Amino acid sequence: MILELLNLAWIFFKIGLFTFGGGYAMIPLMESELVGRGLIDVNMLYDFIGIAESTPGPIAINMATFIGNEAMVQYGFLARILGSIVMTTAVALPSFIIILLIASLGSQFLESRLVKEAFKGLKPTVIGLILSVSIGLMIRLIFPMISFKELVFDWSVFQFHNLVIFLILVLLSIRIKKISPIKMILIGAVLGMIIYSTF
Amino acid sequence: MKKPHHLLELFWVFFKIGAMTFGGGLAMMPIMRREVVETKGWVNDDDILKILVISESTPGVFAVNAATFIGYKIQGFMGALVSTLGVIIPSLITISIISFFILQFKSLILVQYAFYGIQAAVALLIFKAALKLSKKIHFDAFAWIVLLSSILFATFTQINVLWLLLVGALLGIIYGMIEQIKGAKS
Numbered sequence: 001m002i003l004e005l006l007n008l009a010w011i012f013f014k015i016g017l018f019t020f021g022g023g024y025a026m027i028p029l030m031e032s033e034l035v036g037r038g039l040i041d042v043n044m045l046y047d048f049i050g051i052a053e054s055t056p057g058p059i060a061i062n063m064a065t066f067i068g069n070e071a072m073v074q075y076g077f078l079a080r081i082l083g084s085i086v087m088t089t090a091v092a093l094p095s096f097i098i099i100l101l102i103a104s105l106g107s108q109f110l111e112s113r114l115v116k117e118a119f120k121g122l123k124p125t126v127i128g129l130i131l132s133v134s135i136g137l138m139i140r141l142i143f144p145m146i147s148f149k150e151l152v153f154d155w156s157v158f159q160f161h162n163l164v165i166f167l168i169l170v171l172l173s174i175r176i177k178k179i180s181p182i183k184m185i186l187i188g189a190v191l192g193m194i195i196y197s198t199f
Numbered sequence: 200m201k202k203p204h205h206l207l208e209l210f211w212v213f214f215k216i217g218a219m220t221f222g223g224g225l226a227m228m229p230i231m232r233r234e235v236v237e238t239k240g241w242v243n244d245d246d247i248l249k250i251l252v253i254s255e256s257t258p259g260v261f262a263v264n265a266a267t268f269i270g271y272k273i274q275g276f277m278g279a280l281v282s283t284l285g286v287i288i289p290s291l292i293t294i295s296i297i298s299f300f301i302l303q304f305k306s307l308i309l310v311q312y313a314f315y316g317i318q319a320a321v322a323l324l325i326f327k328a329a330l331k332l333s334k335k336i337h338f339d340a341f342a343w344i345v346l347l348s349s350i351l352f353a354t355f356t357q358i359n360v361l362w363l364l365l366v367g368a369l370l371g372i373i374y375g376m377i378e379q380i381k382g383a384k385s
Binding site: 021046054098103130 | 259
């Protein structure tokens with residue numbers, strides 16, 4: 001159990017260390033580090049993200065708490081609490097250390113040319129990663145048997161319900177520019193219940 | 200600038216900020232500013248601006264960055280620690296409670312339906328977040344090439360995302376060097 005805990009903590013430490021550009025930038029990392037290694041199921045990841053988005057608190061912290069709890073599920077109540085605490089600490093630690101160094105030593109290092117240039121390459125990379133994850137999720141919702149990564153192209157399974165829900169959400173977000181994430185998720189949930197129970 | 204009477208006061212202010220923010224990140228900034236600048240007068244707008252700029256060029260969880268930085272400005276290391284704990288603990292409590300009930304909850308068929316819709320909303324939100332981030336960068340040929348390669352490699356290969364990030368950073372540095380050599384020649 002301890003080994004599992006440390007292993008997962010190391011993954012969350014890496015996620016905290018390599019997240020540039022806010023909570024959403026963490027999702028590609030989580031998909032590759034957690035789903036890619038078979039630690040959680042891809043549907044569970046996105047269900048969690050939906051919940052993390054609609055509960056108070058930073059998404060990254062919410063996700064770490066969730067997955068820490070879930071990963072220790074077979075070891076009982078206390079282990080699950082411990083899992084949450086350890087993962088939350090692990091994901092927050094890189095930020096804490098880096099900002100503490102900057103706050104006490106100054107931020108001159110950030111103004112160096114090298115850092116600026118690295119960010120010129122990092123920013124488009126991060127945007128590409130986030131786009132890729134969202135497109136992957138959209139395709140998986142509509143054609144669940146498609147996997148670009150494993151080169152499986154089975155177009156026969158087609159989730160019409162999900163397509164309808166998705167199109168309504170797209171139309172809504174075009175019509176209402178300033179729709180908050182939590183409202184979007186609530187509308188999604190209601191649409192899911194209505195469309196799946198009626199058709 | 201004023202100081203908090205007690206570390207607990209600092210903790211409580213950041214606890215409230217953590218408990219009131221949905222979505223985290225920048226959404227937290229107006230609430231944090233109101234609490235620590237306007238109501239308490241512990242730091243000034245300059246400090247708020249500084250942490251925004253620093254967060255642009257450091258990795259990590261934005262809420263933790265902000266709490267650590269502002270906490271440090273107010274009360275040194277202990278301030279940073281207490282503020283960070285304050286901003287994290289509401290999540291830890293709320294999500295732990297939800298985690299213990301989620302499985303029973305998800306066995307209801309209507310809840311499963313809801314989650315199909317939630318995933319569709321999440322897909323759209325992630326997509327919109329990428330668009331929003333892209334407004335913050337200047338798109339020259341270099342940025343386009345990096346962006347498109349990043350999408351292609353992330354979608355069609357199993358290369359670890361961490362490697363893609365490292366390569367992206369390296370490409371930025373190499374491109375900067377090329378630009379500089381070109382600049383020196385002309």
